Amino acid sequence: MASLVDQNRERRARHRSARSQETPPDDDQTGPAGSTERDHLIADDLPDIVDIVMDMGRRPEAPPAEAQAPSPSLPAAAREIERLPDHLEKLADRARDYVEAASSANTRRAYASDWKHFSSWCRRQGFLATPPDPQVVGLYITALASGSSAGTNSGDKKAVSTIERRLSSLTWNFAQRGQPLDRKDRHIATVMAGIRNKHASPPRQKEAILPEDLIAMLETIDRGTLRGMRDRAMLLLGFAGGLRRSEIVGLDVGREQTEDSSGWVEILDKGMLVTLRGKTGWREVEVGRGSSDTTCPVVALETWLKFGRIAHGPLFRRVTGQGKKVGAERLNDQEVARLVKRTALAAGVRGDLPESKRGKLFAGHSLRSGLASSAEVDERYVQKQLGHTSAEMTRKYQRRRDRFRVNLTKASGL
Numbered sequence: 001m002a003s004l005v006d007q008n009r010e011r012r013a014r015h016r017s018a019r020s021q022e023t024p025p026d027d028d029q030t031g032p033a034g035s036t037e038r039d040h041l042i043a044d045d046l047p048d049i050v051d052i053v054m055d056m057g058r059r060p061e062a063p064p065a066e067a068q069a070p071s072p073s074l075p076a077a078a079r080e081i082e083r084l085p086d087h088l089e090k091l092a093d094r095a096r097d098y099v100e101a102a103s104s105a106n107t108r109r110a111y112a113s114d115w116k117h118f119s120s121w122c123r124r125q126g127f128l129a130t131p132p133d134p135q136v137v138g139l140y141i142t143a144l145a146s147g148s149s150a151g152t153n154s155g156d157k158k159a160v161s162t163i164e165r166r167l168s169s170l171t172w173n174f175a176q177r178g179q180p181l182d183r184k185d186r187h188i189a190t191v192m193a194g195i196r197n198k199h200a201s202p203p204r205q206k207e208a209i210l211p212e213d214l215i216a217m218l219e220t221i222d223r224g225t226l227r228g229m230r231d232r233a234m235l236l237l238g239f240a241g242g243l244r245r246s247e248i249v250g251l252d253v254g255r256e257q258t259e260d261s262s263g264w265v266e267i268l269d270k271g272m273l274v275t276l277r278g279k280t281g282w283r284e285v286e287v288g289r290g291s292s293d294t295t296c297p298v299v300a301l302e303t304w305l306k307f308g309r310i311a312h313g314p315l316f317r318r319v320t321g322q323g324k325k326v327g328a329e330r331l332n333d334q335e336v337a338r339l340v341k342r343t344a345l346a347a348g349v350r351g352d353l354p355e356s357k358r359g360k361l362f363a364g365h366s367l368r369s370g371l372a373s374s375a376e377v378d379e380r381y382v383q384k385q386l387g388h389t390s391a392e393m394t395r396k397y398q399r400r401r402d403r404f405r406v407n408l409t410k411a412s413g414l
Contacts, residue, residue, distance in 0.1 A: 104246070106333075114169035132174045134185035141167060141188070145195045160200045167192070207350060207361035208369040209340070214239055215295060216347035217340075226308055226326060227319040231339055233304040234316055236297035237274075238336065238367040240287045245336035245364030247276050251315040253305070258313055260330065265301070265315065272298050337364040 100108070118140060122129040127136045142148075144166065147157035158166075167183065174181040183189065209217070217235065222228040238248045250262030251274070257264070263276035271288040290296030304310070310317070314330035344350075344362040353361070 106246075110165065111169045111172055114166045115173045118166070118170055130174075130177065131179045132170075132181040134182060134187040137167070137170060137181065138185075138187035138191045141195065142191055145199055157199070160196055163192075163195060206363045206365045206369065207344075209239065209344065209349070209362070209366040213344065213347065213349045214367075216349065217343035218295070220343050220346040225323050227323050229300070229304045229307055230316060230319060231343075233297070233300040234336060234339060235343070235367065236290075236295065236300045237287065238364070240290075240297040241274055241285045242368050243274075243276075243285070244368060245333040248336050248364075249314075249316050249331045249333045251276075253310060253312055253315055258330075261314075267298060267302065272301065333364070340364055340366050 103111075119129045121127075121140055121143070122136065125139075127133070127139075141163050144158040144163050145160075167188070171181050171183060181188075214235065218232055221231050221235075223232060234248055237243065238245070241247075247262055250260070252258055252261040252264045255264045255275070263274060266273045266275070271286060274285040274287060276283055276285060287297055289298045293299045301315075305315075308317075308326045310326065313328065316331045318327040318329055318331060319325070320327045341359065341362045344366070345355075345358060350358050350361060
Protein backbone atom coordinates (compact mmCIF):
# COMPACT_ATOMS: atom_id res chain seq x y z
CA MET A 1 0.00 0.00 0.00
CA ALA A 2 2.88 2.36 0.88
CA SER A 3 4.43 1.83 -2.52
CA LEU A 4 1.07 2.54 -4.22
CA VAL A 5 0.75 5.79 -2.29
CA ASP A 6 4.30 6.79 -3.24
CA GLN A 7 3.58 5.98 -6.88
CA ASN A 8 0.42 8.10 -6.80
CA ARG A 9 2.28 11.01 -5.21
CA GLU A 10 5.05 10.78 -7.78
CA ARG A 11 2.51 10.57 -10.62
CA ARG A 12 0.65 13.64 -9.38
CA ALA A 13 3.91 15.54 -9.00
CA ARG A 14 4.73 14.78 -12.63
CA HIS A 15 1.23 15.95 -13.64
CA ARG A 16 1.63 19.23 -11.76
CA SER A 17 5.01 19.79 -13.42
CA ALA A 18 3.62 19.03 -16.86
CA ARG A 19 0.61 21.30 -16.38
CA SER A 20 2.76 24.21 -15.21
CA GLN A 21 4.76 23.93 -18.44
CA GLU A 22 1.81 23.44 -20.77
CA THR A 23 -0.74 25.88 -19.34
CA PRO A 24 -0.55 29.39 -20.83
CA PRO A 25 0.11 32.12 -18.26
CA ASP A 26 -3.23 33.86 -18.89
CA ASP A 27 -5.36 30.76 -18.12
CA ASP A 28 -7.44 30.84 -14.94
CA GLN A 29 -6.02 28.70 -12.14
CA THR A 30 -8.30 27.16 -9.55
CA GLY A 31 -7.69 25.57 -6.16
CA PRO A 32 -5.36 26.49 -3.29
CA ALA A 33 -1.74 27.41 -3.88
CA GLY A 34 -0.45 24.68 -1.56
CA SER A 35 -1.83 21.59 0.15
CA THR A 36 -1.59 20.16 3.64
CA GLU A 37 -0.52 16.71 4.69
CA ARG A 38 -4.17 15.90 5.37
CA ASP A 39 -5.05 16.79 1.78
CA HIS A 40 -2.36 14.36 0.60
CA LEU A 41 -3.81 11.57 2.72
CA ILE A 42 -7.34 12.15 1.39
CA ALA A 43 -6.09 12.22 -2.17
CA ASP A 44 -4.06 9.03 -1.62
CA ASP A 45 -7.21 7.23 -0.49
CA LEU A 46 -8.86 8.07 -3.85
CA PRO A 47 -6.22 7.33 -6.48
CA ASP A 48 -8.75 6.64 -9.26
CA ILE A 49 -10.64 9.92 -8.91
CA VAL A 50 -7.45 11.94 -8.59
CA ASP A 51 -5.99 10.24 -11.64
CA ILE A 52 -9.13 11.03 -13.61
CA VAL A 53 -8.87 14.71 -12.78
CA MET A 54 -5.14 14.79 -13.46
CA ASP A 55 -5.51 12.92 -16.75
CA MET A 56 -8.27 15.26 -17.87
CA GLY A 57 -6.03 18.23 -17.19
CA ARG A 58 -3.48 17.24 -19.80
CA ARG A 59 -3.59 19.27 -23.00
CA PRO A 60 -2.13 18.20 -26.34
CA GLU A 61 -0.38 20.60 -28.65
CA ALA A 62 -2.62 23.08 -30.42
CA PRO A 63 -3.69 21.70 -33.83
CA PRO A 64 -3.75 23.75 -37.01
CA ALA A 65 -7.15 25.16 -37.96
CA GLU A 66 -7.38 22.99 -41.05
CA ALA A 67 -7.19 19.85 -38.88
CA GLN A 68 -10.74 20.37 -37.70
CA ALA A 69 -12.98 18.21 -39.88
CA PRO A 70 -16.54 19.39 -40.60
CA SER A 71 -19.56 17.33 -39.65
CA PRO A 72 -19.88 14.44 -42.11
CA SER A 73 -22.89 14.51 -44.38
CA LEU A 74 -22.56 10.81 -45.13
CA PRO A 75 -21.08 7.79 -43.34
CA ALA A 76 -17.69 6.53 -44.45
CA ALA A 77 -19.32 3.65 -46.32
CA ALA A 78 -21.40 6.08 -48.36
CA ARG A 79 -18.32 8.16 -49.22
CA GLU A 80 -16.65 5.00 -50.51
CA ILE A 81 -19.65 4.50 -52.79
CA GLU A 82 -18.86 7.83 -54.48
CA ARG A 83 -15.79 6.18 -56.07
CA LEU A 84 -17.81 3.41 -57.73
CA PRO A 85 -17.90 3.05 -61.53
CA ASP A 86 -20.24 5.29 -63.51
CA HIS A 87 -22.79 2.57 -64.14
CA LEU A 88 -23.36 2.28 -60.37
CA GLU A 89 -23.82 6.01 -59.80
CA LYS A 90 -27.62 5.70 -59.59
CA LEU A 91 -27.23 3.02 -56.95
CA ALA A 92 -24.91 5.33 -55.01
CA ASP A 93 -27.50 8.12 -55.18
CA ARG A 94 -30.11 5.75 -53.79
CA ALA A 95 -27.75 4.75 -50.98
CA ARG A 96 -27.34 8.42 -50.05
CA ASP A 97 -31.13 8.78 -49.97
CA TYR A 98 -31.35 5.86 -47.55
CA VAL A 99 -28.67 7.44 -45.38
CA GLU A 100 -30.77 10.59 -45.10
CA ALA A 101 -33.89 8.54 -44.42
CA ALA A 102 -32.20 6.88 -41.44
CA SER A 103 -32.86 10.02 -39.38
CA SER A 104 -35.18 12.99 -39.57
CA ALA A 105 -34.12 16.35 -40.98
CA ASN A 106 -34.42 17.89 -37.52
CA THR A 107 -32.08 15.25 -36.09
CA ARG A 108 -29.50 15.78 -38.81
CA ARG A 109 -29.57 19.53 -38.29
CA ALA A 110 -29.11 19.08 -34.54
CA TYR A 111 -26.20 16.66 -35.03
CA ALA A 112 -24.47 19.05 -37.44
CA SER A 113 -24.95 22.01 -35.08
CA ASP A 114 -23.63 20.06 -32.08
CA TRP A 115 -20.55 18.91 -33.99
CA LYS A 116 -19.83 22.46 -35.09
CA HIS A 117 -20.01 23.62 -31.47
CA PHE A 118 -17.69 20.84 -30.28
CA SER A 119 -15.16 21.51 -33.06
CA SER A 120 -15.16 25.22 -32.25
CA TRP A 121 -14.64 24.49 -28.56
CA CYS A 122 -11.72 22.18 -29.35
CA ARG A 123 -10.03 24.86 -31.45
CA ARG A 124 -10.34 27.43 -28.67
CA GLN A 125 -8.91 25.05 -26.08
CA GLY A 126 -6.13 23.71 -28.28
CA PHE A 127 -7.52 20.19 -28.65
CA LEU A 128 -7.91 17.96 -31.69
CA ALA A 129 -11.53 17.13 -32.46
CA THR A 130 -10.53 13.83 -34.05
CA PRO A 131 -9.72 11.07 -33.30
CA PRO A 132 -12.12 10.79 -30.35
CA ASP A 133 -10.45 11.29 -26.98
CA PRO A 134 -12.63 10.44 -23.93
CA GLN A 135 -10.63 12.88 -21.81
CA VAL A 136 -11.36 15.75 -24.19
CA VAL A 137 -15.05 14.82 -24.35
CA GLY A 138 -15.14 14.61 -20.55
CA LEU A 139 -13.73 18.13 -20.28
CA TYR A 140 -16.21 19.36 -22.90
CA ILE A 141 -19.31 18.12 -21.08
CA THR A 142 -17.85 19.46 -17.81
CA ALA A 143 -17.55 22.90 -19.37
CA LEU A 144 -21.12 22.72 -20.63
CA ALA A 145 -22.48 21.75 -17.23
CA SER A 146 -20.43 24.23 -15.22
CA GLY A 147 -21.06 27.17 -17.53
CA SER A 148 -17.36 28.01 -17.51
CA SER A 149 -16.10 30.60 -19.97
CA ALA A 150 -14.27 27.73 -21.67
CA GLY A 151 -17.54 25.91 -22.28
CA THR A 152 -19.60 28.28 -24.38
CA ASN A 153 -19.27 31.74 -25.83
CA SER A 154 -21.85 33.10 -23.40
CA GLY A 155 -20.77 31.01 -20.43
CA ASP A 156 -24.29 29.77 -19.73
CA LYS A 157 -24.93 26.43 -18.07
CA LYS A 158 -26.54 23.79 -20.25
CA ALA A 159 -29.36 21.54 -19.09
CA VAL A 160 -28.63 17.86 -18.51
CA SER A 161 -30.90 16.91 -21.44
CA THR A 162 -28.93 19.24 -23.73
CA ILE A 163 -25.62 17.74 -22.63
CA GLU A 164 -26.91 14.21 -23.18
CA ARG A 165 -28.11 15.15 -26.65
CA ARG A 166 -24.74 16.67 -27.52
CA LEU A 167 -23.00 13.55 -26.27
CA SER A 168 -25.23 11.46 -28.52
CA SER A 169 -24.44 13.80 -31.41
CA LEU A 170 -20.72 13.38 -30.87
CA THR A 171 -21.12 9.60 -30.71
CA TRP A 172 -22.99 9.64 -34.03
CA ASN A 173 -20.52 11.95 -35.75
CA PHE A 174 -17.51 9.93 -34.61
CA ALA A 175 -19.19 6.71 -35.75
CA GLN A 176 -19.69 8.14 -39.25
CA ARG A 177 -15.93 8.63 -39.44
CA GLY A 178 -15.25 5.05 -38.41
CA GLN A 179 -13.86 6.28 -35.10
CA PRO A 180 -16.27 5.06 -32.39
CA LEU A 181 -16.38 6.95 -29.11
CA ASP A 182 -16.38 4.80 -25.97
CA ARG A 183 -19.06 6.44 -23.83
CA LYS A 184 -18.40 3.89 -21.07
CA ASP A 185 -14.89 5.24 -20.59
CA ARG A 186 -14.46 6.52 -17.04
CA HIS A 187 -13.58 10.03 -18.23
CA ILE A 188 -17.05 10.30 -19.78
CA ALA A 189 -19.29 7.94 -17.80
CA THR A 190 -18.13 9.06 -14.36
CA VAL A 191 -18.35 12.75 -15.19
CA MET A 192 -21.77 12.34 -16.82
CA ALA A 193 -23.08 10.48 -13.77
CA GLY A 194 -21.91 13.34 -11.56
CA ILE A 195 -23.56 15.91 -13.84
CA ARG A 196 -26.88 14.05 -13.65
CA ASN A 197 -26.72 13.79 -9.86
CA LYS A 198 -25.85 17.44 -9.35
CA HIS A 199 -27.73 19.27 -12.09
CA ALA A 200 -30.67 17.08 -13.13
CA SER A 201 -34.09 18.72 -12.66
CA PRO A 202 -37.68 17.60 -13.28
CA PRO A 203 -38.68 17.73 -16.96
CA ARG A 204 -40.49 20.85 -18.12
CA GLN A 205 -43.64 19.59 -19.74
CA LYS A 206 -45.87 21.58 -22.02
CA GLU A 207 -49.33 22.50 -20.83
CA ALA A 208 -52.09 20.11 -21.86
CA ILE A 209 -54.86 21.54 -24.04
CA LEU A 210 -58.13 20.29 -22.56
CA PRO A 211 -61.41 20.03 -24.55
CA GLU A 212 -62.79 23.32 -23.23
CA ASP A 213 -59.52 24.99 -24.16
CA LEU A 214 -59.62 23.56 -27.67
CA ILE A 215 -63.19 24.74 -28.24
CA ALA A 216 -62.20 28.26 -27.17
CA MET A 217 -59.17 28.12 -29.47
CA LEU A 218 -61.33 27.10 -32.43
CA GLU A 219 -63.52 30.16 -31.86
CA THR A 220 -60.53 32.42 -32.50
CA ILE A 221 -60.13 31.03 -36.04
CA ASP A 222 -62.01 32.45 -39.03
CA ARG A 223 -63.79 29.39 -40.37
CA GLY A 224 -64.76 31.21 -43.57
CA THR A 225 -61.21 31.31 -44.97
CA LEU A 226 -59.02 28.59 -46.43
CA ARG A 227 -56.37 29.16 -43.79
CA GLY A 228 -59.02 28.95 -41.08
CA MET A 229 -60.38 25.67 -42.46
CA ARG A 230 -56.91 24.20 -42.56
CA ASP A 231 -56.03 25.34 -39.04
CA ARG A 232 -59.26 23.96 -37.58
CA ALA A 233 -58.62 20.58 -39.22
CA MET A 234 -55.05 20.50 -37.92
CA LEU A 235 -56.04 21.28 -34.34
CA LEU A 236 -58.92 18.82 -34.21
CA LEU A 237 -57.05 16.00 -35.93
CA GLY A 238 -53.96 16.54 -33.79
CA PHE A 239 -56.01 16.45 -30.61
CA ALA A 240 -58.37 13.57 -31.46
CA GLY A 241 -55.57 11.47 -32.92
CA GLY A 242 -53.03 12.28 -30.21
CA LEU A 243 -50.55 13.03 -32.99
CA ARG A 244 -47.12 14.58 -32.89
CA ARG A 245 -46.66 17.74 -34.91
CA SER A 246 -44.43 15.91 -37.41
CA GLU A 247 -47.09 13.25 -37.84
CA ILE A 248 -49.77 15.87 -38.53
CA VAL A 249 -47.92 17.63 -41.34
CA GLY A 250 -46.44 14.39 -42.69
CA LEU A 251 -49.82 12.96 -43.73
CA ASP A 252 -50.91 12.49 -47.35
CA VAL A 253 -54.42 12.21 -48.74
CA GLY A 254 -53.79 8.64 -49.87
CA ARG A 255 -51.23 5.89 -49.63
CA GLU A 256 -47.74 6.24 -51.17
CA GLN A 257 -48.41 9.57 -52.87
CA THR A 258 -45.21 11.41 -51.91
CA GLU A 259 -41.72 10.32 -50.94
CA ASP A 260 -41.56 12.39 -47.74
CA SER A 261 -44.91 11.13 -46.45
CA SER A 262 -45.20 9.69 -42.95
CA GLY A 263 -48.70 8.27 -43.47
CA TRP A 264 -52.12 8.79 -44.96
CA VAL A 265 -55.82 9.07 -44.04
CA GLU A 266 -58.88 7.06 -45.01
CA ILE A 267 -62.30 8.59 -44.32
CA LEU A 268 -64.99 6.06 -43.39
CA ASP A 269 -68.65 6.27 -42.33
CA LYS A 270 -67.96 6.18 -38.60
CA GLY A 271 -64.71 8.12 -38.62
CA MET A 272 -61.29 8.11 -40.19
CA LEU A 273 -58.36 5.73 -40.12
CA VAL A 274 -54.93 7.33 -39.93
CA THR A 275 -51.97 5.14 -40.87
CA LEU A 276 -48.70 6.45 -39.49
CA ARG A 277 -45.02 5.67 -39.66
CA GLY A 278 -43.78 6.89 -36.30
CA LYS A 279 -40.87 6.36 -33.94
CA THR A 280 -42.11 2.88 -33.02
CA GLY A 281 -42.92 1.75 -36.58
CA TRP A 282 -46.17 1.65 -38.50
CA ARG A 283 -49.41 2.00 -36.54
CA GLU A 284 -53.07 2.76 -37.15
CA VAL A 285 -55.01 5.44 -35.29
CA GLU A 286 -58.81 5.45 -35.28
CA VAL A 287 -60.39 8.92 -35.10
CA GLY A 288 -64.14 8.72 -34.56
CA ARG A 289 -66.66 11.35 -35.55
CA GLY A 290 -67.49 13.96 -32.94
CA SER A 291 -70.83 14.64 -31.23
CA SER A 292 -71.13 17.95 -33.08
CA ASP A 293 -70.08 19.01 -36.58
CA THR A 294 -68.39 22.12 -35.20
CA THR A 295 -65.95 20.01 -33.16
CA CYS A 296 -65.76 16.92 -35.37
CA PRO A 297 -62.24 16.28 -36.73
CA VAL A 298 -63.62 14.28 -39.67
CA VAL A 299 -66.00 17.06 -40.75
CA ALA A 300 -63.23 19.64 -40.36
CA LEU A 301 -60.88 17.61 -42.56
CA GLU A 302 -63.55 16.97 -45.20
CA THR A 303 -64.28 20.70 -45.33
CA TRP A 304 -60.61 21.56 -45.80
CA LEU A 305 -60.16 18.97 -48.56
CA LYS A 306 -63.29 20.15 -50.36
CA PHE A 307 -62.69 23.89 -50.39
CA GLY A 308 -58.91 23.51 -50.71
CA ARG A 309 -59.48 21.24 -53.72
CA ILE A 310 -56.98 18.71 -52.43
CA ALA A 311 -57.27 15.21 -53.84
CA HIS A 312 -53.67 14.06 -53.95
CA GLY A 313 -50.41 14.65 -52.11
CA PRO A 314 -49.72 16.44 -48.82
CA LEU A 315 -52.74 16.85 -46.59
CA PHE A 316 -51.82 20.17 -44.98
CA ARG A 317 -50.22 22.82 -47.20
CA ARG A 318 -49.41 26.48 -47.27
CA VAL A 319 -52.14 28.94 -48.17
CA THR A 320 -50.82 31.66 -50.48
CA GLY A 321 -52.14 34.53 -52.58
CA GLN A 322 -53.52 36.50 -49.63
CA GLY A 323 -55.29 33.42 -48.35
CA LYS A 324 -57.06 32.57 -51.62
CA LYS A 325 -54.84 29.83 -53.02
CA VAL A 326 -53.57 26.51 -51.69
CA GLY A 327 -49.96 25.78 -52.54
CA ALA A 328 -48.38 22.42 -53.34
CA GLU A 329 -45.74 22.42 -50.58
CA ARG A 330 -46.15 20.53 -47.32
CA LEU A 331 -46.29 22.58 -44.13
CA ASN A 332 -43.30 22.60 -41.79
CA ASP A 333 -43.98 20.98 -38.41
CA GLN A 334 -43.06 24.24 -36.67
CA GLU A 335 -46.30 25.68 -38.04
CA VAL A 336 -48.26 23.33 -35.77
CA ALA A 337 -46.44 24.62 -32.68
CA ARG A 338 -47.01 28.23 -33.74
CA LEU A 339 -50.69 27.55 -34.39
CA VAL A 340 -51.22 26.00 -30.96
CA LYS A 341 -49.40 28.81 -29.18
CA ARG A 342 -51.14 31.58 -31.15
CA THR A 343 -54.67 30.28 -30.68
CA ALA A 344 -54.12 29.34 -27.02
CA LEU A 345 -52.98 32.85 -26.20
CA ALA A 346 -55.81 34.39 -28.22
CA ALA A 347 -58.35 32.23 -26.39
CA GLY A 348 -56.97 33.22 -23.00
CA VAL A 349 -55.98 29.70 -21.97
CA ARG A 350 -54.29 29.82 -18.57
CA GLY A 351 -55.19 33.47 -18.22
CA ASP A 352 -54.32 33.20 -14.54
CA LEU A 353 -50.64 33.40 -15.47
CA PRO A 354 -48.60 36.38 -16.71
CA GLU A 355 -48.28 36.78 -20.47
CA SER A 356 -44.54 36.07 -20.36
CA LYS A 357 -45.11 32.64 -18.80
CA ARG A 358 -48.13 31.69 -20.90
CA GLY A 359 -46.16 31.95 -24.12
CA LYS A 360 -43.79 29.20 -22.98
CA LEU A 361 -46.49 26.73 -21.93
CA PHE A 362 -47.93 25.70 -25.27
CA ALA A 363 -46.53 23.78 -28.24
CA GLY A 364 -47.46 20.94 -30.58
CA HIS A 365 -47.27 18.40 -27.75
CA SER A 366 -50.03 20.26 -25.91
CA LEU A 367 -52.59 18.59 -28.21
CA ARG A 368 -51.15 15.13 -27.64
CA SER A 369 -51.02 15.48 -23.87
CA GLY A 370 -54.48 17.06 -23.90
CA LEU A 371 -56.07 13.90 -25.28
CA ALA A 372 -54.22 11.74 -22.76
CA SER A 373 -55.31 13.99 -19.90
CA SER A 374 -58.99 14.32 -20.82
CA ALA A 375 -60.10 10.99 -22.33
CA GLU A 376 -62.10 9.21 -19.61
CA VAL A 377 -61.49 5.69 -20.91
CA ASP A 378 -59.39 2.70 -19.98
CA GLU A 379 -55.71 3.65 -20.02
CA ARG A 380 -54.83 0.94 -22.54
CA TYR A 381 -56.92 2.68 -25.22
CA VAL A 382 -55.08 5.94 -24.66
CA GLN A 383 -51.77 4.09 -24.78
CA LYS A 384 -52.68 2.53 -28.13
CA GLN A 385 -53.85 5.87 -29.57
CA LEU A 386 -50.59 7.58 -28.65
CA GLY A 387 -48.49 4.66 -29.87
CA HIS A 388 -46.69 4.16 -26.57
CA THR A 389 -45.03 0.85 -25.77
CA SER A 390 -45.60 1.20 -22.02
CA ALA A 391 -48.32 2.52 -19.73
CA GLU A 392 -45.66 4.42 -17.80
CA MET A 393 -44.95 6.63 -20.81
CA THR A 394 -48.67 7.27 -21.28
CA ARG A 395 -49.02 8.41 -17.68
CA LYS A 396 -46.36 11.05 -18.26
CA TYR A 397 -48.73 12.66 -20.75
CA GLN A 398 -51.69 12.66 -18.38
CA ARG A 399 -51.49 16.13 -16.85
CA ARG A 400 -54.59 17.58 -15.23
CA ARG A 401 -54.77 20.99 -13.63
CA ASP A 402 -56.93 19.48 -10.89
CA ARG A 403 -54.17 17.37 -9.39
CA PHE A 404 -56.39 16.35 -6.47
CA ARG A 405 -59.29 15.06 -8.56
CA VAL A 406 -58.55 11.65 -7.06
CA ASN A 407 -58.14 12.22 -3.32
CA LEU A 408 -56.50 9.14 -1.85
CA THR A 409 -56.51 10.73 1.61
CA LYS A 410 -60.30 10.79 1.74
CA ALA A 411 -60.55 7.48 -0.08
CA SER A 412 -58.47 5.87 2.66
CA GLY A 413 -60.93 7.07 5.32
CA LEU A 414 -59.11 10.09 6.70
